[in-house]
Amino acid sequence: MDDYRRANQALWDEYTGINAASPLYELEKFKAGAIKLHPLERAELEGEVGGKDLLHLQCHFGMDTLSWARLGARVTGVDFSPKAIALARSLSEELSIPARFVCCDLYDLERHLEGAFDIVFTSYGVLAWLPDLRGWAELVARxxxxxxxxxxxEIHPAGMIFSEKVTEPEWRVGYDYFKDGVAVYQDEGNYADPAAKVENNTSYEWMHSLGTVVSELTRAGLCIDYLHEHPFTVYRQFPFLERREDTHWYLPEGMLRVPLLFSLRAVKGRGKSGEE
Ligand SMILES: C[S@@+](CC[C@H](N)C(=O)[O-])C[C@H]1O[C@@H](n2cnc3c(N)ncnc32)[C@H](O)[C@@H]1O
Incomplete structure:
Protein backbone atom coordinates (compact mmCIF):
# COMPACT_ATOMS: atom_id res chain seq x y z
CA MET A 1 0.00 0.00 0.00
CA ASP A 2 1.40 3.43 -0.88
CA ASP A 3 1.93 6.29 1.58
CA TYR A 4 -1.20 8.12 0.37
CA ARG A 5 -3.47 5.20 1.13
CA ARG A 6 -1.74 4.43 4.44
CA ALA A 7 -2.36 8.02 5.61
CA ASN A 8 -5.97 7.99 4.37
CA GLN A 9 -6.59 4.67 6.09
CA ALA A 10 -5.28 6.03 9.42
CA LEU A 11 -7.55 9.07 9.00
CA TRP A 12 -10.62 6.88 8.29
CA ASP A 13 -9.81 4.59 11.22
CA GLU A 14 -9.85 7.66 13.45
CA TYR A 15 -12.95 9.14 11.75
CA THR A 16 -14.86 5.91 12.42
CA GLY A 17 -15.04 6.48 16.18
CA ILE A 18 -15.79 10.19 15.77
CA ASN A 19 -18.53 9.56 13.19
CA ALA A 20 -20.14 6.74 15.14
CA ALA A 21 -20.47 9.08 18.15
CA SER A 22 -21.65 12.10 16.13
CA PRO A 23 -25.20 13.44 15.85
CA LEU A 24 -24.88 13.39 12.03
CA TYR A 25 -24.76 9.58 11.86
CA GLU A 26 -27.46 8.95 14.52
CA LEU A 27 -26.16 5.47 15.34
CA GLU A 28 -28.58 4.99 18.25
CA LYS A 29 -31.57 5.63 15.97
CA PHE A 30 -30.17 3.11 13.53
CA LYS A 31 -29.75 0.56 16.31
CA ALA A 32 -33.38 1.18 17.28
CA GLY A 33 -34.46 0.17 13.76
CA ALA A 34 -34.18 3.29 11.58
CA ILE A 35 -33.17 3.09 7.92
CA LYS A 36 -30.10 5.33 7.74
CA LEU A 37 -30.25 6.19 4.07
CA HIS A 38 -31.08 9.63 2.72
CA PRO A 39 -34.36 10.45 0.99
CA LEU A 40 -32.50 10.84 -2.32
CA GLU A 41 -31.18 7.29 -2.69
CA ARG A 42 -34.30 5.85 -1.09
CA ALA A 43 -36.46 7.55 -3.70
CA GLU A 44 -34.20 6.51 -6.56
CA LEU A 45 -33.08 2.98 -5.61
CA GLU A 46 -35.29 1.50 -2.88
CA GLY A 47 -37.78 -0.01 -5.32
CA GLU A 48 -35.04 -2.16 -6.86
CA VAL A 49 -33.23 -3.74 -3.92
CA GLY A 50 -35.68 -6.36 -2.55
CA GLY A 51 -34.23 -9.87 -2.92
CA LYS A 52 -31.18 -8.58 -4.80
CA ASP A 53 -27.45 -9.09 -4.23
CA LEU A 54 -26.03 -5.66 -3.45
CA LEU A 55 -22.35 -4.71 -3.26
CA HIS A 56 -21.61 -1.49 -1.36
CA LEU A 57 -18.24 0.06 -2.24
CA GLN A 58 -16.55 2.22 0.46
CA CYS A 59 -19.23 1.29 2.98
CA HIS A 60 -17.61 3.01 6.01
CA PHE A 61 -18.98 1.37 9.19
CA GLY A 62 -21.86 -0.23 7.39
CA MET A 63 -24.99 1.67 8.45
CA ASP A 64 -26.07 2.23 4.84
CA THR A 65 -25.17 -1.34 3.88
CA LEU A 66 -27.20 -2.73 6.77
CA SER A 67 -30.05 -0.35 5.96
CA TRP A 68 -30.25 -1.82 2.43
CA ALA A 69 -30.36 -5.24 4.12
CA ARG A 70 -33.27 -4.04 6.27
CA LEU A 71 -34.98 -3.13 2.99
CA GLY A 72 -34.55 -6.67 1.68
CA ALA A 73 -31.17 -6.80 -0.10
CA ARG A 74 -28.48 -9.46 0.44
CA VAL A 75 -25.55 -7.20 1.17
CA THR A 76 -21.76 -7.13 0.94
CA GLY A 77 -19.83 -4.05 2.07
CA VAL A 78 -16.22 -3.18 1.27
CA ASP A 79 -13.97 -0.67 2.98
CA PHE A 80 -10.24 -0.39 3.68
CA SER A 81 -10.58 0.87 7.26
CA PRO A 82 -10.18 -2.05 9.72
CA LYS A 83 -11.93 -0.02 12.45
CA ALA A 84 -14.89 0.74 10.19
CA ILE A 85 -15.25 -2.88 9.09
CA ALA A 86 -14.92 -4.14 12.68
CA LEU A 87 -17.78 -1.84 13.73
CA ALA A 88 -19.85 -2.86 10.67
CA ARG A 89 -19.44 -6.55 11.57
CA SER A 90 -20.32 -5.96 15.21
CA LEU A 91 -23.46 -4.01 14.22
CA SER A 92 -24.48 -6.82 11.87
CA GLU A 93 -24.11 -9.32 14.72
CA GLU A 94 -25.65 -7.16 17.46
CA LEU A 95 -28.69 -6.32 15.33
CA SER A 96 -28.95 -9.76 13.68
CA ILE A 97 -28.84 -8.27 10.19
CA PRO A 98 -27.13 -10.72 7.84
CA ALA A 99 -24.27 -9.08 5.92
CA ARG A 100 -20.79 -9.81 4.63
CA PHE A 101 -18.07 -7.20 5.12
CA VAL A 102 -14.72 -7.25 3.32
CA CYS A 103 -11.78 -5.22 4.60
CA CYS A 104 -9.42 -4.28 1.78
CA ASP A 105 -8.32 -1.52 -0.50
CA LEU A 106 -10.84 -1.04 -3.29
CA TYR A 107 -8.20 -1.61 -5.94
CA ASP A 108 -7.30 -4.99 -4.36
CA LEU A 109 -10.88 -6.20 -4.20
CA GLU A 110 -10.51 -8.91 -6.83
CA ARG A 111 -8.03 -10.67 -4.54
CA HIS A 112 -10.64 -10.75 -1.75
CA LEU A 113 -14.07 -11.07 -3.35
CA GLU A 114 -15.42 -13.34 -6.08
CA GLY A 115 -18.76 -13.36 -7.82
CA ALA A 116 -21.09 -10.76 -9.27
CA PHE A 117 -24.00 -8.66 -8.02
CA ASP A 118 -27.36 -7.30 -9.19
CA ILE A 119 -26.59 -3.87 -7.76
CA VAL A 120 -23.37 -1.99 -7.05
CA PHE A 121 -23.98 1.00 -4.76
CA THR A 122 -21.70 3.75 -3.47
CA SER A 123 -22.38 7.14 -1.93
CA TYR A 124 -21.34 10.50 -0.51
CA GLY A 125 -17.67 11.31 -0.21
CA VAL A 126 -16.21 8.32 -2.03
CA LEU A 127 -14.57 9.44 -5.29
CA ALA A 128 -12.18 12.00 -3.77
CA TRP A 129 -10.26 9.13 -2.11
CA LEU A 130 -9.62 7.32 -5.38
CA PRO A 131 -6.58 8.17 -7.51
CA ASP A 132 -7.74 6.21 -10.57
CA LEU A 133 -11.33 6.51 -11.80
CA ARG A 134 -10.67 4.24 -14.78
CA GLY A 135 -9.74 1.38 -12.43
CA TRP A 136 -12.79 2.19 -10.25
CA ALA A 137 -15.21 2.13 -13.21
CA GLU A 138 -13.74 -1.16 -14.45
CA LEU A 139 -14.23 -2.62 -10.98
CA VAL A 140 -17.87 -1.50 -10.92
CA ALA A 141 -18.44 -3.20 -14.30
CA ARG A 142 -16.49 -6.30 -13.16
CA GLU A 154 -22.11 11.79 -4.57
CA ILE A 155 -20.92 15.28 -3.68
CA HIS A 156 -21.06 17.30 -6.92
CA PRO A 157 -17.55 18.31 -8.07
CA ALA A 158 -18.82 21.73 -9.18
CA GLY A 159 -19.90 22.49 -5.61
CA MET A 160 -16.48 21.35 -4.37
CA ILE A 161 -14.69 24.31 -5.98
CA PHE A 162 -16.19 26.72 -3.45
CA SER A 163 -14.42 27.57 -0.21
CA GLU A 164 -16.00 26.36 3.01
CA LYS A 165 -13.86 28.87 4.92
CA VAL A 166 -16.35 31.73 4.69
CA THR A 167 -18.28 33.43 7.45
CA GLU A 168 -21.03 35.02 5.29
CA PRO A 169 -23.37 33.21 2.87
CA GLU A 170 -21.27 33.75 -0.27
CA TRP A 171 -19.67 31.77 -3.08
CA ARG A 172 -15.91 32.17 -3.12
CA VAL A 173 -13.93 29.94 -5.50
CA GLY A 174 -11.25 28.19 -3.45
CA TYR A 175 -10.38 25.03 -5.36
CA ASP A 176 -9.50 24.10 -8.94
CA TYR A 177 -12.16 22.07 -10.78
CA PHE A 178 -9.54 20.72 -13.18
CA LYS A 179 -6.84 19.91 -10.62
CA ASP A 180 -4.58 17.09 -11.80
CA GLY A 181 -2.77 14.83 -9.37
CA VAL A 182 -3.05 14.58 -5.64
CA ALA A 183 -4.11 17.37 -3.24
CA VAL A 184 -2.87 17.26 0.35
CA TYR A 185 -5.07 18.66 3.12
CA GLN A 186 -4.68 19.05 6.85
CA ASP A 187 -8.12 19.87 8.11
CA GLU A 188 -9.08 20.72 11.65
CA GLY A 189 -11.92 18.59 12.99
CA ASN A 190 -14.10 16.29 10.96
CA TYR A 191 -17.19 16.77 8.74
CA ALA A 192 -19.50 15.10 11.27
CA ASP A 193 -17.94 16.80 14.30
CA PRO A 194 -16.06 20.02 13.44
CA ALA A 195 -14.84 20.30 17.06
CA ALA A 196 -13.24 16.83 17.10
CA LYS A 197 -9.48 16.53 17.68
CA VAL A 198 -8.08 14.46 14.82
CA GLU A 199 -4.48 13.25 15.12
CA ASN A 200 -4.15 11.55 11.71
CA ASN A 201 -5.50 14.58 9.89
CA THR A 202 -3.40 14.54 6.72
CA SER A 203 -5.51 13.47 3.77
CA TYR A 204 -4.62 12.82 0.14
CA GLU A 205 -7.45 13.48 -2.25
CA TRP A 206 -8.19 13.62 -5.96
CA MET A 207 -10.59 15.86 -7.86
CA HIS A 208 -12.64 14.11 -10.56
CA SER A 209 -14.80 16.13 -12.92
CA LEU A 210 -18.33 15.03 -13.69
CA GLY A 211 -17.19 14.45 -17.29
CA THR A 212 -14.55 11.99 -16.09
CA VAL A 213 -17.10 10.05 -14.01
CA VAL A 214 -19.51 9.72 -16.93
CA SER A 215 -16.80 8.97 -19.50
CA GLU A 216 -15.08 6.28 -17.43
CA LEU A 217 -18.32 4.49 -16.59
CA THR A 218 -19.34 4.53 -20.25
CA ARG A 219 -15.91 3.32 -21.34
CA ALA A 220 -16.21 0.43 -18.85
CA GLY A 221 -19.40 -0.75 -20.59
CA LEU A 222 -22.14 0.90 -18.54
CA CYS A 223 -25.11 2.60 -20.14
CA ILE A 224 -26.19 5.69 -18.19
CA ASP A 225 -29.92 5.94 -17.51
CA TYR A 226 -29.77 9.32 -15.81
CA LEU A 227 -27.46 11.86 -14.26
CA HIS A 228 -29.39 14.06 -11.82
CA GLU A 229 -28.01 17.21 -10.16
CA HIS A 230 -29.35 18.49 -6.85
CA PRO A 231 -29.25 21.83 -5.00
CA PHE A 232 -29.02 20.17 -1.56
CA THR A 233 -26.54 17.92 0.20
CA VAL A 234 -26.18 15.51 3.12
CA TYR A 235 -23.86 17.33 5.51
CA ARG A 236 -22.91 20.88 6.44
CA GLN A 237 -20.52 21.38 3.52
CA PHE A 238 -20.72 25.18 3.96
CA PRO A 239 -21.38 26.95 7.28
CA PHE A 240 -24.44 28.74 5.87
CA LEU A 241 -26.35 25.58 4.85
CA GLU A 242 -29.61 24.91 6.69
CA ARG A 243 -30.88 21.44 7.57
CA ARG A 244 -34.53 20.77 6.76
CA GLU A 245 -36.89 18.17 8.08
CA ASP A 246 -36.09 15.77 5.23
CA THR A 247 -32.53 15.68 6.74
CA HIS A 248 -30.90 17.23 3.64
CA TRP A 249 -28.94 20.51 3.85
CA TYR A 250 -30.13 23.47 1.72
CA LEU A 251 -28.91 26.94 0.77
CA PRO A 252 -30.53 29.87 2.55
CA GLU A 253 -33.48 31.46 0.78
CA GLY A 254 -32.39 33.88 -1.96
CA MET A 255 -28.86 32.53 -2.47
CA LEU A 256 -27.95 31.61 -6.06
CA ARG A 257 -27.93 27.84 -6.33
CA VAL A 258 -25.11 25.59 -7.51
CA PRO A 259 -25.31 21.79 -7.73
CA LEU A 260 -24.25 20.21 -4.43
CA LEU A 261 -24.97 16.54 -5.17
CA PHE A 262 -25.32 14.36 -8.24
CA SER A 263 -26.92 10.95 -8.58
CA LEU A 264 -26.38 8.59 -11.46
CA ARG A 265 -27.93 5.26 -12.43
CA ALA A 266 -26.35 3.04 -15.07
CA VAL A 267 -26.91 -0.47 -16.36
CA LYS A 268 -24.31 -2.95 -17.45
CA GLY A 269 -24.52 -4.41 -20.92
CA ARG A 270 -26.61 -1.95 -22.86
CA GLY A 271 -23.54 -0.28 -24.33
CA LYS A 272 -22.60 0.53 -27.90
CA SER A 273 -22.75 -3.11 -29.00
CA GLY A 274 -26.36 -3.34 -27.78
CA GLU A 275 -25.66 -6.63 -25.99
CA GLU A 276 -27.75 -7.31 -22.92
C1 LIG B 1 -17.06 9.41 3.27
S1 LIG B 1 -16.89 7.73 3.58
C2 LIG B 1 -18.21 6.96 2.77
C3 LIG B 1 -19.41 7.58 3.19
C4 LIG B 1 -20.57 6.78 3.58
N1 LIG B 1 -21.60 7.06 2.63
C5 LIG B 1 -20.97 7.24 4.96
O1 LIG B 1 -21.21 8.45 5.14
O2 LIG B 1 -21.02 6.44 5.86
C6 LIG B 1 -15.58 7.24 2.56
C7 LIG B 1 -15.14 5.80 2.84
O3 LIG B 1 -14.19 5.42 1.83
C8 LIG B 1 -13.25 4.55 2.42
N2 LIG B 1 -12.09 4.51 1.54
C9 LIG B 1 -11.29 5.54 1.18
N3 LIG B 1 -10.33 5.12 0.32
C10 LIG B 1 -10.53 3.79 0.14
C11 LIG B 1 -9.87 2.79 -0.63
N4 LIG B 1 -8.80 3.08 -1.37
N5 LIG B 1 -10.34 1.53 -0.58
C12 LIG B 1 -11.43 1.21 0.18
N6 LIG B 1 -12.09 2.12 0.93
C13 LIG B 1 -11.66 3.39 0.91
C14 LIG B 1 -13.02 5.15 3.81
O4 LIG B 1 -12.50 4.22 4.72
C15 LIG B 1 -14.42 5.62 4.17
O5 LIG B 1 -15.09 4.68 4.96
Whole structure:
Protein backbone atom coordinates (compact mmCIF):
# COMPACT_ATOMS: atom_id res chain seq x y z
CA MET A 1 0.00 0.00 0.00
CA ASP A 2 1.40 3.43 -0.88
CA ASP A 3 1.93 6.29 1.58
CA TYR A 4 -1.20 8.12 0.37
CA ARG A 5 -3.47 5.20 1.13
CA ARG A 6 -1.74 4.43 4.44
CA ALA A 7 -2.36 8.02 5.61
CA ASN A 8 -5.97 7.99 4.37
CA GLN A 9 -6.59 4.67 6.09
CA ALA A 10 -5.28 6.03 9.42
CA LEU A 11 -7.55 9.07 9.00
CA TRP A 12 -10.62 6.88 8.29
CA ASP A 13 -9.81 4.59 11.22
CA GLU A 14 -9.85 7.66 13.45
CA TYR A 15 -12.95 9.14 11.75
CA THR A 16 -14.86 5.91 12.42
CA GLY A 17 -15.04 6.48 16.18
CA ILE A 18 -15.79 10.19 15.77
CA ASN A 19 -18.53 9.56 13.19
CA ALA A 20 -20.14 6.74 15.14
CA ALA A 21 -20.47 9.08 18.15
CA SER A 22 -21.65 12.10 16.13
CA PRO A 23 -25.20 13.44 15.85
CA LEU A 24 -24.88 13.39 12.03
CA TYR A 25 -24.76 9.58 11.86
CA GLU A 26 -27.46 8.95 14.52
CA LEU A 27 -26.16 5.47 15.34
CA GLU A 28 -28.58 4.99 18.25
CA LYS A 29 -31.57 5.63 15.97
CA PHE A 30 -30.17 3.11 13.53
CA LYS A 31 -29.75 0.56 16.31
CA ALA A 32 -33.38 1.18 17.28
CA GLY A 33 -34.46 0.17 13.76
CA ALA A 34 -34.18 3.29 11.58
CA ILE A 35 -33.17 3.09 7.92
CA LYS A 36 -30.10 5.33 7.74
CA LEU A 37 -30.25 6.19 4.07
CA HIS A 38 -31.08 9.63 2.72
CA PRO A 39 -34.36 10.45 0.99
CA LEU A 40 -32.50 10.84 -2.32
CA GLU A 41 -31.18 7.29 -2.69
CA ARG A 42 -34.30 5.85 -1.09
CA ALA A 43 -36.46 7.55 -3.70
CA GLU A 44 -34.20 6.51 -6.56
CA LEU A 45 -33.08 2.98 -5.61
CA GLU A 46 -35.29 1.50 -2.88
CA GLY A 47 -37.78 -0.01 -5.32
CA GLU A 48 -35.04 -2.16 -6.86
CA VAL A 49 -33.23 -3.74 -3.92
CA GLY A 50 -35.68 -6.36 -2.55
CA GLY A 51 -34.23 -9.87 -2.92
CA LYS A 52 -31.18 -8.58 -4.80
CA ASP A 53 -27.45 -9.09 -4.23
CA LEU A 54 -26.03 -5.66 -3.45
CA LEU A 55 -22.35 -4.71 -3.26
CA HIS A 56 -21.61 -1.49 -1.36
CA LEU A 57 -18.24 0.06 -2.24
CA GLN A 58 -16.55 2.22 0.46
CA CYS A 59 -19.23 1.29 2.98
CA HIS A 60 -17.61 3.01 6.01
CA PHE A 61 -18.98 1.37 9.19
CA GLY A 62 -21.86 -0.23 7.39
CA MET A 63 -24.99 1.67 8.45
CA ASP A 64 -26.07 2.23 4.84
CA THR A 65 -25.17 -1.34 3.88
CA LEU A 66 -27.20 -2.73 6.77
CA SER A 67 -30.05 -0.35 5.96
CA TRP A 68 -30.25 -1.82 2.43
CA ALA A 69 -30.36 -5.24 4.12
CA ARG A 70 -33.27 -4.04 6.27
CA LEU A 71 -34.98 -3.13 2.99
CA GLY A 72 -34.55 -6.67 1.68
CA ALA A 73 -31.17 -6.80 -0.10
CA ARG A 74 -28.48 -9.46 0.44
CA VAL A 75 -25.55 -7.20 1.17
CA THR A 76 -21.76 -7.13 0.94
CA GLY A 77 -19.83 -4.05 2.07
CA VAL A 78 -16.22 -3.18 1.27
CA ASP A 79 -13.97 -0.67 2.98
CA PHE A 80 -10.24 -0.39 3.68
CA SER A 81 -10.58 0.87 7.26
CA PRO A 82 -10.18 -2.05 9.72
CA LYS A 83 -11.93 -0.02 12.45
CA ALA A 84 -14.89 0.74 10.19
CA ILE A 85 -15.25 -2.88 9.09
CA ALA A 86 -14.92 -4.14 12.68
CA LEU A 87 -17.78 -1.84 13.73
CA ALA A 88 -19.85 -2.86 10.67
CA ARG A 89 -19.44 -6.55 11.57
CA SER A 90 -20.32 -5.96 15.21
CA LEU A 91 -23.46 -4.01 14.22
CA SER A 92 -24.48 -6.82 11.87
CA GLU A 93 -24.11 -9.32 14.72
CA GLU A 94 -25.65 -7.16 17.46
CA LEU A 95 -28.69 -6.32 15.33
CA SER A 96 -28.95 -9.76 13.68
CA ILE A 97 -28.84 -8.27 10.19
CA PRO A 98 -27.13 -10.72 7.84
CA ALA A 99 -24.27 -9.08 5.92
CA ARG A 100 -20.79 -9.81 4.63
CA PHE A 101 -18.07 -7.20 5.12
CA VAL A 102 -14.72 -7.25 3.32
CA CYS A 103 -11.78 -5.22 4.60
CA CYS A 104 -9.42 -4.28 1.78
CA ASP A 105 -8.32 -1.52 -0.50
CA LEU A 106 -10.84 -1.04 -3.29
CA TYR A 107 -8.20 -1.61 -5.94
CA ASP A 108 -7.30 -4.99 -4.36
CA LEU A 109 -10.88 -6.20 -4.20
CA GLU A 110 -10.51 -8.91 -6.83
CA ARG A 111 -8.03 -10.67 -4.54
CA HIS A 112 -10.64 -10.75 -1.75
CA LEU A 113 -14.07 -11.07 -3.35
CA GLU A 114 -15.42 -13.34 -6.08
CA GLY A 115 -18.76 -13.36 -7.82
CA ALA A 116 -21.09 -10.76 -9.27
CA PHE A 117 -24.00 -8.66 -8.02
CA ASP A 118 -27.36 -7.30 -9.19
CA ILE A 119 -26.59 -3.87 -7.76
CA VAL A 120 -23.37 -1.99 -7.05
CA PHE A 121 -23.98 1.00 -4.76
CA THR A 122 -21.70 3.75 -3.47
CA SER A 123 -22.38 7.14 -1.93
CA TYR A 124 -21.34 10.50 -0.51
CA GLY A 125 -17.67 11.31 -0.21
CA VAL A 126 -16.21 8.32 -2.03
CA LEU A 127 -14.57 9.44 -5.29
CA ALA A 128 -12.18 12.00 -3.77
CA TRP A 129 -10.26 9.13 -2.11
CA LEU A 130 -9.62 7.32 -5.38
CA PRO A 131 -6.58 8.17 -7.51
CA ASP A 132 -7.74 6.21 -10.57
CA LEU A 133 -11.33 6.51 -11.80
CA ARG A 134 -10.67 4.24 -14.78
CA GLY A 135 -9.74 1.38 -12.43
CA TRP A 136 -12.79 2.19 -10.25
CA ALA A 137 -15.21 2.13 -13.21
CA GLU A 138 -13.74 -1.16 -14.45
CA LEU A 139 -14.23 -2.62 -10.98
CA VAL A 140 -17.87 -1.50 -10.92
CA ALA A 141 -18.44 -3.20 -14.30
CA ARG A 142 -16.49 -6.30 -13.16
CA UNK A 143 -18.81 -6.85 -10.18
CA UNK A 144 -22.11 -6.27 -11.99
CA UNK A 145 -24.07 -9.09 -13.56
CA UNK A 146 -25.23 -8.38 -17.13
CA UNK A 147 -28.26 -6.10 -16.83
CA UNK A 148 -27.22 -5.15 -13.26
CA UNK A 149 -27.60 -1.65 -11.84
CA UNK A 150 -24.91 0.75 -10.73
CA UNK A 151 -26.07 3.65 -8.53
CA UNK A 152 -24.01 6.46 -7.06
CA UNK A 153 -25.11 9.52 -5.07
CA GLU A 154 -22.11 11.79 -4.57
CA ILE A 155 -20.92 15.28 -3.68
CA HIS A 156 -21.06 17.30 -6.92
CA PRO A 157 -17.55 18.31 -8.07
CA ALA A 158 -18.82 21.73 -9.18
CA GLY A 159 -19.90 22.49 -5.61
CA MET A 160 -16.48 21.35 -4.37
CA ILE A 161 -14.69 24.31 -5.98
CA PHE A 162 -16.19 26.72 -3.45
CA SER A 163 -14.42 27.57 -0.21
CA GLU A 164 -16.00 26.36 3.01
CA LYS A 165 -13.86 28.87 4.92
CA VAL A 166 -16.35 31.73 4.69
CA THR A 167 -18.28 33.43 7.45
CA GLU A 168 -21.03 35.02 5.29
CA PRO A 169 -23.37 33.21 2.87
CA GLU A 170 -21.27 33.75 -0.27
CA TRP A 171 -19.67 31.77 -3.08
CA ARG A 172 -15.91 32.17 -3.12
CA VAL A 173 -13.93 29.94 -5.50
CA GLY A 174 -11.25 28.19 -3.45
CA TYR A 175 -10.38 25.03 -5.36
CA ASP A 176 -9.50 24.10 -8.94
CA TYR A 177 -12.16 22.07 -10.78
CA PHE A 178 -9.54 20.72 -13.18
CA LYS A 179 -6.84 19.91 -10.62
CA ASP A 180 -4.58 17.09 -11.80
CA GLY A 181 -2.77 14.83 -9.37
CA VAL A 182 -3.05 14.58 -5.64
CA ALA A 183 -4.11 17.37 -3.24
CA VAL A 184 -2.87 17.26 0.35
CA TYR A 185 -5.07 18.66 3.12
CA GLN A 186 -4.68 19.05 6.85
CA ASP A 187 -8.12 19.87 8.11
CA GLU A 188 -9.08 20.72 11.65
CA GLY A 189 -11.92 18.59 12.99
CA ASN A 190 -14.10 16.29 10.96
CA TYR A 191 -17.19 16.77 8.74
CA ALA A 192 -19.50 15.10 11.27
CA ASP A 193 -17.94 16.80 14.30
CA PRO A 194 -16.06 20.02 13.44
CA ALA A 195 -14.84 20.30 17.06
CA ALA A 196 -13.24 16.83 17.10
CA LYS A 197 -9.48 16.53 17.68
CA VAL A 198 -8.08 14.46 14.82
CA GLU A 199 -4.48 13.25 15.12
CA ASN A 200 -4.15 11.55 11.71
CA ASN A 201 -5.50 14.58 9.89
CA THR A 202 -3.40 14.54 6.72
CA SER A 203 -5.51 13.47 3.77
CA TYR A 204 -4.62 12.82 0.14
CA GLU A 205 -7.45 13.48 -2.25
CA TRP A 206 -8.19 13.62 -5.96
CA MET A 207 -10.59 15.86 -7.86
CA HIS A 208 -12.64 14.11 -10.56
CA SER A 209 -14.80 16.13 -12.92
CA LEU A 210 -18.33 15.03 -13.69
CA GLY A 211 -17.19 14.45 -17.29
CA THR A 212 -14.55 11.99 -16.09
CA VAL A 213 -17.10 10.05 -14.01
CA VAL A 214 -19.51 9.72 -16.93
CA SER A 215 -16.80 8.97 -19.50
CA GLU A 216 -15.08 6.28 -17.43
CA LEU A 217 -18.32 4.49 -16.59
CA THR A 218 -19.34 4.53 -20.25
CA ARG A 219 -15.91 3.32 -21.34
CA ALA A 220 -16.21 0.43 -18.85
CA GLY A 221 -19.40 -0.75 -20.59
CA LEU A 222 -22.14 0.90 -18.54
CA CYS A 223 -25.11 2.60 -20.14
CA ILE A 224 -26.19 5.69 -18.19
CA ASP A 225 -29.92 5.94 -17.51
CA TYR A 226 -29.77 9.32 -15.81
CA LEU A 227 -27.46 11.86 -14.26
CA HIS A 228 -29.39 14.06 -11.82
CA GLU A 229 -28.01 17.21 -10.16
CA HIS A 230 -29.35 18.49 -6.85
CA PRO A 231 -29.25 21.83 -5.00
CA PHE A 232 -29.02 20.17 -1.56
CA THR A 233 -26.54 17.92 0.20
CA VAL A 234 -26.18 15.51 3.12
CA TYR A 235 -23.86 17.33 5.51
CA ARG A 236 -22.91 20.88 6.44
CA GLN A 237 -20.52 21.38 3.52
CA PHE A 238 -20.72 25.18 3.96
CA PRO A 239 -21.38 26.95 7.28
CA PHE A 240 -24.44 28.74 5.87
CA LEU A 241 -26.35 25.58 4.85
CA GLU A 242 -29.61 24.91 6.69
CA ARG A 243 -30.88 21.44 7.57
CA ARG A 244 -34.53 20.77 6.76
CA GLU A 245 -36.89 18.17 8.08
CA ASP A 246 -36.09 15.77 5.23
CA THR A 247 -32.53 15.68 6.74
CA HIS A 248 -30.90 17.23 3.64
CA TRP A 249 -28.94 20.51 3.85
CA TYR A 250 -30.13 23.47 1.72
CA LEU A 251 -28.91 26.94 0.77
CA PRO A 252 -30.53 29.87 2.55
CA GLU A 253 -33.48 31.46 0.78
CA GLY A 254 -32.39 33.88 -1.96
CA MET A 255 -28.86 32.53 -2.47
CA LEU A 256 -27.95 31.61 -6.06
CA ARG A 257 -27.93 27.84 -6.33
CA VAL A 258 -25.11 25.59 -7.51
CA PRO A 259 -25.31 21.79 -7.73
CA LEU A 260 -24.25 20.21 -4.43
CA LEU A 261 -24.97 16.54 -5.17
CA PHE A 262 -25.32 14.36 -8.24
CA SER A 263 -26.92 10.95 -8.58
CA LEU A 264 -26.38 8.59 -11.46
CA ARG A 265 -27.93 5.26 -12.43
CA ALA A 266 -26.35 3.04 -15.07
CA VAL A 267 -26.91 -0.47 -16.36
CA LYS A 268 -24.31 -2.95 -17.45
CA GLY A 269 -24.52 -4.41 -20.92
CA ARG A 270 -26.61 -1.95 -22.86
CA GLY A 271 -23.54 -0.28 -24.33
CA LYS A 272 -22.60 0.53 -27.90
CA SER A 273 -22.75 -3.11 -29.00
CA GLY A 274 -26.36 -3.34 -27.78
CA GLU A 275 -25.66 -6.63 -25.99
CA GLU A 276 -27.75 -7.31 -22.92
C1 LIG B 1 -17.06 9.41 3.27
S1 LIG B 1 -16.89 7.73 3.58
C2 LIG B 1 -18.21 6.96 2.77
C3 LIG B 1 -19.41 7.58 3.19
C4 LIG B 1 -20.57 6.78 3.58
N1 LIG B 1 -21.60 7.06 2.63
C5 LIG B 1 -20.97 7.24 4.96
O1 LIG B 1 -21.21 8.45 5.14
O2 LIG B 1 -21.02 6.44 5.86
C6 LIG B 1 -15.58 7.24 2.56
C7 LIG B 1 -15.14 5.80 2.84
O3 LIG B 1 -14.19 5.42 1.83
C8 LIG B 1 -13.25 4.55 2.42
N2 LIG B 1 -12.09 4.51 1.54
C9 LIG B 1 -11.29 5.54 1.18
N3 LIG B 1 -10.33 5.12 0.32
C10 LIG B 1 -10.53 3.79 0.14
C11 LIG B 1 -9.87 2.79 -0.63
N4 LIG B 1 -8.80 3.08 -1.37
N5 LIG B 1 -10.34 1.53 -0.58
C12 LIG B 1 -11.43 1.21 0.18
N6 LIG B 1 -12.09 2.12 0.93
C13 LIG B 1 -11.66 3.39 0.91
C14 LIG B 1 -13.02 5.15 3.81
O4 LIG B 1 -12.50 4.22 4.72
C15 LIG B 1 -14.42 5.62 4.17
O5 LIG B 1 -15.09 4.68 4.96
Missing amino acids: YLRPGGTFYIA
